[in-house]
Amino acid sequence: MTSGSSPRPEVLTVRARRLLPVFLLVLLVLAVRQLWWLAPPEAALGGPTMGTTWSLRLDARGRTRADLAEARTAVDASLARVDGLMSTWKPDSELSRLNRHASGEPFPLSDETFEVLALALAVAERTGGAFDPTVRPLVAAWGFGAGARAPGQGPDAAELAALRGRVGPGLIELDEATRTIRKRRPDVECDLSAIAKGFAVDEVAHALVALGWQAFLVEVGGEVAVRGERPAGGPWQVGIERPDAAGRELHARIALVDAALATSGDYRSFYEQDGRRLAHIIDPRSGRPIEHGLASVSVMHRRAVLADAWATALGVLGPEEGFALAQREGLAAHFLVRAGEGGFESHSTPGFPALVWPPVPEPAVEE
Ligand code: AMP
Numbered sequence: 590m591t592s593g594s595s596p597r598p599e600v601l602t603v604r605a606r607r608l609l610p611v612f613l614l615v616l617l618v619l620a621v622r623q624l625w626w627l628a629p630p631e632a633a634l635g636g637p638t639m640g641t642t643w644s645l646r647l648d649a650r651g652r653t654r655a656d657l658a659e660a661r662t663a664v665d666a667s668l669a670r671v672d673g674l675m676s677t678w679k680p681d682s683e684l685s686r687l688n689r690h691a692s693g694e695p696f697p698l699s700d701e702t703f704e705v706l707a708l709a710l711a712v713a714e715r716t717g718g719a720f721d722p723t724v725r726p727l728v729a730a731w732g733f734g735a736g737a738r739a740p741g742q743g744p745d746a747a748e749l750a751a752l753r754g755r756v757g758p759g760l761i762e763l764d765e766a767t768r769t770i771r772k773r774r775p776d777v778e779c780d781l782s783a784i785a786k787g788f789a790v791d792e793v794a795h796a797l798v799a800l801g802w803q804a805f806l807v808e809v810g811g812e813v814a815v816r817g818e819r820p821a822g823g824p825w826q827v828g829i830e831r832p833d834a835a836g837r838e839l840h841a842r843i844a845l846v847d848a849a850l851a852t853s854g855d856y857r858s859f860y861e862q863d864g865r866r867l868a869h870i871i872d873p874r875s876g877r878p879i880e881h882g883l884a885s886v887s888v889m890h891r892r893a894v895l896a897d898a899w900a901t902a903l904g905v906l907g908p909e910e911g912f913a914l915a916q917r918e919g920l921a922a923h924f925l926v927r928a929g930e931g932g933f934e935s936h937s938t939p940g941f942p943a944l945v946w947p948p949v950p951e952p953a954v955e956e
């Protein structure tokens with residue numbers, strides 16, 4: 590049998606003519622959608638995390654909005670993972686569970702927390718215990734962090750002595766083979782706030798590289814890492830704040846190439862008591878908040894986790910001891926020391942990048 594039902598050619602032409610405008614409209618919609626879906630050359634993302642914020646600038650040339658959404662999901666996942674492990678504010682975090690583990694029995698750790706604790710202990714050793722991941726009881730007693738007592742009710746001499754007995758890098762022991770930690774006293778508690786943000790920055794950078802992003806600047810709570818260059822050309826520039834509690838002015842900028850920068854200071858988190866400034870950085874050797882003229886210290890390092898730990902460590906040691914140790918360790922560090930009425934003096938170790946002054950204004954980028 591022949592197909593007597595097939596349409597005649599002239600009927601097809603009429604149908605095609607009717608469909609043509611619809612076809613063109615679909616093409617137009619697709620073209621507009623494709624254009625709209627292209628990411629801006631330098632894209633910016635950001636959000637809240639770990640009681641602070643994160644931000645990201647990406648060289649997004651040739652990328653789509655869908656790529657940006659994928660990047661955001663990866664960043665959120667990396668940050669949630671670190672926060673879920675190392676937060677002292679979250680009762681269910683791995684660190685909070687470790688702190689409640691009042692026993693000398695080994696406690697199993699995730700690879701990430703194990704690595705961060707191992708790095709923290711390495712910096713503790715290089716600094717004679719000035720940096721100390723077991724400092725938490727002292728931090729809380731002086732009114733800072735989760736579970737802290739009201740500020741202004743610092744411990745008296747007897748309590749200070751008791752607290753100091755619970756603090757010291759020798760009171761925890763890591764076992765590489767079983768990936769466990771053991772407390773030498775059941776009441777030891779750890780605090781990774783001085784190093785976890787830097788670790789989170791490194792984790793985000795790894796996640797982005799794994800997705801094929803090659804040039805970006807990532808920042809978590811002021812700790813920064815960069816890869817590659819800006820889409821407009823030239824290195825990424827990072828600001829160092831003027832260590833002034835009143836405002837958020839820039840002290841200077843530096844250009845960073847495939848490196849991280851972390852800053853620690855007494856100017857953002859502190860309270861005043863009897864005319865003295867009590868900062869959230871504790872010197873475990875005295876058991877008291879630091880009280881020297883160092884307002885902030887910035888460290889540039891290949892790894893953000895070490896930039897973060899070293900910035901806090903040098904912040905504990907202060908302008909003289911810290912500067913001398915930074916030089917001996919070959920660290921690239923920049924110290925801002927209070928001098929006179931509201932003034933500052935700045936000193937860099939030889940490896941620290943030249944300061945760009947006046948700071949170049951940040952060009953606006955699209956969300
Ligand atoms: P950062 O802002 O990176 O300098 O970290 C400051 C935080 O580190 C404080 O809020 C404390 O939770 C914690 N911390 C304070 N003193 C020390 C110390 N000597 N060693 C390690 N961590 C500390």
Ligand code: MG
Pocket residue numbers: 782783784851852853896897898899900901
């Ligand atoms: Mg730090």
